[in-house]
Amino acid sequence: MCASFGDTPFYVRLTRDGDAVVKFCVARKNCGLVKANQKTLLCNLVLRKPKTDLTKTIESLIETITSSITYFLRDKTRLMRLRIETIEQDFPKLWDWIGAKGDLKAACMNGPCATMPLNNPPPCPFTLAQISPPEASNAAAKPTPKG
Numbered sequence: 001m002c003a004s005f006g007d008t009p010f011y012v013r014l015t016r017d018g019d020a021v022v023k024f025c026v027a028r029k030n031c032g033l034v035k036a037n038q039k040t041l042l043c044n045l046v047l048r049k050p051k052t053d054l055t056k057t058i059e060s061l062i063e064t065i066t067s068s069i070t071y072f073l074r075d076k077t078r079l080m081r082l083r084i085e086t087i088e089q090d091f092p093k094l095w096d097w098i099g100a101k102g103d104l105k106a107a108c109m110n111g112p113c114a115t116m117p118l119n120n121p122p123p124c125p126f127t128l129a130q131i132s133p134p135e136a137s138n139a140a141a142k143p144t145p146k147g
Contacts, residue, residue: 010098011076013069016084018062025058037061 025034038057073079080097082090088108095104 007077009078011073011079012094013073013079013081014084015081018059020084021062022055022058025061026054029054034058034061
């Protein structure tokens with residue numbers, strides 16, 4: 001992306017209280033990145049032990065993601081930091097910064113300020129039975145002998 005756009009894009013670093021992120025991820029432990037981290041991505045052998053506290057693995061995942069984002073944004077000059085907890089107050093600053101046009105009040109009433117599920121994350125749309133374990137998908141990808 002940097003090679004294509006240089007330093008012209010606006011970058012927004014959206015953050016949230018760490019405890020709230022952990023709580024959100026625990027509620028969605030059988031979905032997406034949280035599940036993938038537990039099943040295949042987690043390289044920390046101590047955290048992979050059976051019966052490891054889920055919050056510890058999620059905190060490790062959040063730390064990894066945060067470090068990657070921090071590294072990516074390290075040299076960006078057009079960067080704004082926003083917090084979920086103060087989005088209602090901060091959104092107008094973002095609006096002005098990017099030169100947005102239109103009805104700011106309507107955008108806040110119908111946009112990010114109104115629709116973010118801060119305390120009650122939506123339920124995971126999948127069950128464990130609907131998601132194939134990595135071993136099954138790898139086995140399916142192996143070529144079958146001709147004969």
